[in-house]
Each structure stands twice: as C-alpha cells, then as structure tokens.
Amino acid sequence: MSLHPGVFVNRTLNMKRINYIGLDMDHTLIRYKTSNFEKLAHNVMLKKLVEQQGYPESVLKLKFDYSRAIRGLVIDKNKGNVIKLSRHAAIRASYHGLNRIDYKKQKTLYKSTYIDLGDSNYDPVDTSFSISFATLFAQLVDLKDHSENHTLPDYATMATDLAVVLDQAHRDGSIKDVIRNNIEDYIIKDQEIVDGLERFKKHDKKVFIATNSDYAYTKLLLDYAITPLLKEHDHWSDVFEFTITLAQKPKFFTDNTPFLKVNPDDGSMTNVTGKVEKGGIYQGGCANRLTSDLNLDADEILYIGDHIYGDILRLKKDCAWRTALVVEELREEVDQFQKAQTTTEKINHLMAEKVPIERKLDDLISDQIENDHQNHKDKIKKLTEDIQEIDKSLSPLIKEHDQFFNPYWGEVFRAGIEESYFAYQVERFACIYMASLGDLFKQNPRTYFRSHRKSMAHEV
Ligand SMILES: [Mg+2]
Known part of the structure; x- marks a missing residue:
C-alpha cells in the first residue's frame, strides 16, 4: 500500500x-468535464475549417469520439498516421486515419522502428486539446481516403490547418464564449x-x-x-x-x-x-x-x-x-489496472509455463545442430506444439487485458511491456504526479515524499 x-x-x-x-x-486548479470540453473544441475546429479554410461542408458530419485518442500520441503529418510510442520512441501502435496498421505494413512504412522526434514531420500532440486534435486529424485522413470529391488538401496541410484553427479558437474566444454561457456543462x-x-x-x-x-x-x-x-x-x-x-x-x-x-x-x-x-x-x-x-x-x-x-x-x-x-x-488507469489484475495473473501464469519450454526447445535444437543428429525430432515437435497451445490461450487474454483500457490505444502509461513515451516524460520531468490536485491536498502539508529505489536490469 x-x-x-x-x-x-x-x-x-x-x-x-x-x-x-x-x-x-x-x-489543474479548475477541473473540466473533459469529454464535453474536447467535443466543443472538435466542433469549433470543424466550423472554422469550413468557414475559414474552405473545407467542404461534408466535414461537419464528423462526430466526436472521445475514445479515438489518448494523450501522448504523435502525428505523422506526411503519411496521415497517428502513432503511439514507447519510452525509447519506438512505434508500438499506429493508425492510418481510423484504420489500424498491422505490424507487417508498419515495418514496410517505417524502415526503423524508432521515430526521430526532432523531425518536423512528426508532431507530438501536446496541445491543450490533444484528444480532439488527434481524433479530428484521423477522421479527416479517413474522409479524404474514402470520399469521392477530392477537395480535401494533403495530409500534412490538414495537420497545419488544424493547428491554425485551434490557435484561432483560443484567441478569438470562440471556445471560451461557449463556456461562459454554459459554464455548468x-x-x-x-x-x-x-x-x-x-x-x-x-x-x-x-x-x-x-x-x-x-x-x-x-x-x-x-x-x-x-x-x-x-x-x-x-x-x-x-x-x-x-x-x-x-x-x-x-x-x-x-x-x-x-x-x-x-x-x-x-x-x-x-x-x-x-x-x-x-x-x-x-x-x-x-x-x-x-x-x-x-x-x-x-x-x-x-x-x-x-x-x-x-x-x-x-x-x-x-x-x-x-x-x-x-x-x-x-x-481510471489505476482503477482499470486493478480490474485487469485477474487477467494479468493468467497471462503471467502462462508466460511462466512458456519460458522453460522455450528454453528446453532451444537446448534440444542446439544439441541437434552442434552434434549433427536428429535424436530429438519427436521431442522438438511436441515442445513446439506445446508452445503453440500456450500462444493460442495467450492471445485472447492479451486482447481481454487491452479491453480494460482504451479500445484503440490501450494504456496511457504503457506501450506493451515497456512504458509509453508519455509515461517516460512524466517520469523524467515531474517530481510527483497525481490524478487531481485534490489528491495532493489530502496529504499532510508537511509530507516528505520519498521515491522508491528504482532497479536497473542487472539488479533484479
Ligand atoms: Mg492547464
């Protein structure tokens, strides 16, 4: 505890x-009903795209979907992709518009798994409206790919246009005026x-x-x-x-x-x-x-x-x-993490079964190679089948685990087994972090917050 x-x-x-x-x-001091707030930004950006950037009225039909994006995503402006990165800036999930890019395709699209975040083609979505921004970009890419009329500009221009209208929305009061008139929403x-x-x-x-x-x-x-x-x-x-x-x-x-x-x-x-x-x-x-x-x-x-x-x-x-x-x-992430615990334990249990079988299999294959014989053929076949069986049980469990979190992107703080790039930034730059200012205010104002000793790979 x-x-x-x-x-x-x-x-x-x-x-x-x-x-x-x-x-x-x-x-921070003032909490927002975030889903309403992001939806408002989505609407305002759409209206401005039509009124000021000459986008077709058909874009107004795009409905805001709060689950489409999470914080910490990166936009690949040229390719029209939205990407989730690990702490080492390796691509761990990617979508072209609204469609998930599978691992094979991702490998051909990106020669290296690692993204150079200094490259201006990549836009880390860390505006105050990161969810609506990433969602709308993905929707516009999808609309462009599937629409008959080709009046939408290229992907990179759409990303720039979005940044322009969001900036305007902040400055001209079009978001704040709505809040002023409906503050309780x-x-x-x-x-x-x-x-x-x-x-x-x-x-x-x-x-x-x-x-x-x-x-x-x-x-x-x-x-x-x-x-x-x-x-x-x-x-x-x-x-x-x-x-x-x-x-x-x-x-x-x-x-x-x-x-x-x-x-x-x-x-x-x-x-x-x-x-x-x-x-x-x-x-x-x-x-x-x-x-x-x-x-x-x-x-x-x-x-x-x-x-x-x-x-x-x-x-x-x-x-x-x-x-x-x-x-x-x-x-929510901490709550869901706890709810996913049973599934996580099942995954860990199966992995604990799988690892020694893998090792045994490697030893047998090595022995065959090194001593040039076929004595382990039947054993190898059996062990390979055992691993396949375990993998068959693992894959639905991993899907089940991910369903506890964002359906498209999984956890905000994790990218598979590693931390997400977002988590890495939190760890690197924030001395302490919490879900709400109220969580800090509940502590004794004289608290000495001590960090855990972090283990390196060779220490565990
Ligand atoms: Mg703020």
Whole structure:
C-alpha cells in the first residue's frame, strides 16, 4: 500500500521545504468535464475549417469520439498516421486515419522502428486539446481516403490547418464564449480542492496562480468554482498570494518578460516598477523575476500543472522550481489496472509455463545442430506444439487485458511491456504526479515524499 495514496513520487520532495505553490488554472486548479470540453473544441475546429479554410461542408458530419485518442500520441503529418510510442520512441501502435496498421505494413512504412522526434514531420500532440486534435486529424485522413470529391488538401496541410484553427479558437474566444454561457456543462466545482487551498494556507503555504488564460476568463472560472465553495475566506483573491494571467508558458519559465499589473475593476494594465506584491493581479512576467522578487531559492517553489510541455518539461529544463503534474487519466488507469489484475495473473501464469519450454526447445535444437543428429525430432515437435497451445490461450487474454483500457490505444502509461513515451516524460520531468490536485491536498502539508529505489536490469 502506498504511503501517500493518490500521489506518485518520481523524485524526493519535502513539502516542509516548499513555501510557495504555483498553480496552473485550466485542468489543474479548475477541473473540466473533459469529454464535453474536447467535443466543443472538435466542433469549433470543424466550423472554422469550413468557414475559414474552405473545407467542404461534408466535414461537419464528423462526430466526436472521445475514445479515438489518448494523450501522448504523435502525428505523422506526411503519411496521415497517428502513432503511439514507447519510452525509447519506438512505434508500438499506429493508425492510418481510423484504420489500424498491422505490424507487417508498419515495418514496410517505417524502415526503423524508432521515430526521430526532432523531425518536423512528426508532431507530438501536446496541445491543450490533444484528444480532439488527434481524433479530428484521423477522421479527416479517413474522409479524404474514402470520399469521392477530392477537395480535401494533403495530409500534412490538414495537420497545419488544424493547428491554425485551434490557435484561432483560443484567441478569438470562440471556445471560451461557449463556456461562459454554459459554464455548468464544462466546469466541475470541486470542494476537495477548495478545502485543500484553505488548509494549506493555514500551514503558511503561499499559493499563487500562473495561467495562460486572460484575466476575464480567469475571473469567470474562479468566481464560479472557487469563491462560492470557500468556508474561511470571502473571495478567491483572499486565498491566492497573487494571480498571474496570460503567463505565456512555457516562455514564462525561460524568458525575461516584464510583469504588467492588472486593475481588477476594469482590466486595465500598468507597468510594474517595484516587486511583485501580495494580492496583485498580473499579466505576463517570468519565473526568474518572481523567484528573485520573492527572495526565494528556486527549490522552495513547487509548480503544479497538467500540460507536459507547457507546464512541466520546459520548466524542468530551464528553471529549478520543483514540479508536480496532474494527469486526470490516471484515476481510471489505476482503477482499470486493478480490474485487469485477474487477467494479468493468467497471462503471467502462462508466460511462466512458456519460458522453460522455450528454453528446453532451444537446448534440444542446439544439441541437434552442434552434434549433427536428429535424436530429438519427436521431442522438438511436441515442445513446439506445446508452445503453440500456450500462444493460442495467450492471445485472447492479451486482447481481454487491452479491453480494460482504451479500445484503440490501450494504456496511457504503457506501450506493451515497456512504458509509453508519455509515461517516460512524466517520469523524467515531474517530481510527483497525481490524478487531481485534490489528491495532493489530502496529504499532510508537511509530507516528505520519498521515491522508491528504482532497479536497473542487472539488479533484479
Ligand atoms: Mg492547464
């Protein structure tokens, strides 16, 4: 049993040493009804493709399917494929549009099993709408392959067009306006998170927000999901040390952008001449300036976000703040992992039977080769049949195992026997990770999170 249920530790983190906790807003402090949210992005992108990029109206018929993609996939723009990678960037599953590419075909398509992620043809889907983005790309590829009229552009252009309309949707407010008008359809009110904010504050943990959202949208969500749930404070601004909007992460962690002060009454802005102050609402800024204004060591600050590239990866590379990642898929993955346990045990049991037979078979064949005789012919035949029998029982079990997870892609954190590329990034860049901020807030604010000693191949 884990010492800290719900919080998983990659690197030792002593919460007593943490004085400031920075929070990303969207999907970290504020939880979304993700399936609704991704569906909205899918709809908005489709409309913009038709209205602004001249796509045929037939694309509007594409229905959003939440299970079509998971986080951490990579798009092969030229070939129109979506790929799942292992921790070593080896291809472990691939689809052309909506159709699974079998292993043989995959081998002819990709000379090497390994993908060079530095190649600009490969697009890791780590936008804030990775599910809808990957799904829509796959659907458009499928539509292009199967439609009579050939008005859709080539695969790579479609990927670029999608990125353009998604970026526009963020900027012109077409997604945010829908949320503003139907907020209860998209935003979760989470008492556990709000209670945790007040509890951590009692321990003198100074909590601040650093979000890429603008002030108006930040205010909308905090007014809706934080203020009404507070028990010991009147307003969200009493809980947060300061609030940084339009932070432009990941640039926030690398560049030296100056802070602007936002007037909460009318949203107007002024230059900041002095230091960042308690209670202030800001726009822009950077981590360096914040650390020095507060007179802190970088490792006294813990930053918590949900976006592996924007919140965590660049931060870890360029700035010494400690990191925590919220991976909302984790809750289901852990639940399903437990439900799949019986199947996993059956698989392990059969593998334990298979391995010694394989070894015996190898020894007999070697003996025949080396001593140039045919004495083991019957035994070899029998052992080969035994292995085939075991494989016959194994294959439905492996399918059964995968059905506990995403029907197209399996587990988010695993690619077969190895970790997925996504899992590798989580492990490498996040000091701790959890399904929800509430999982961290349930822990004692003085917790010493210790990582397990990890075994290397030669140590087990
Ligand atoms: Mg976020």
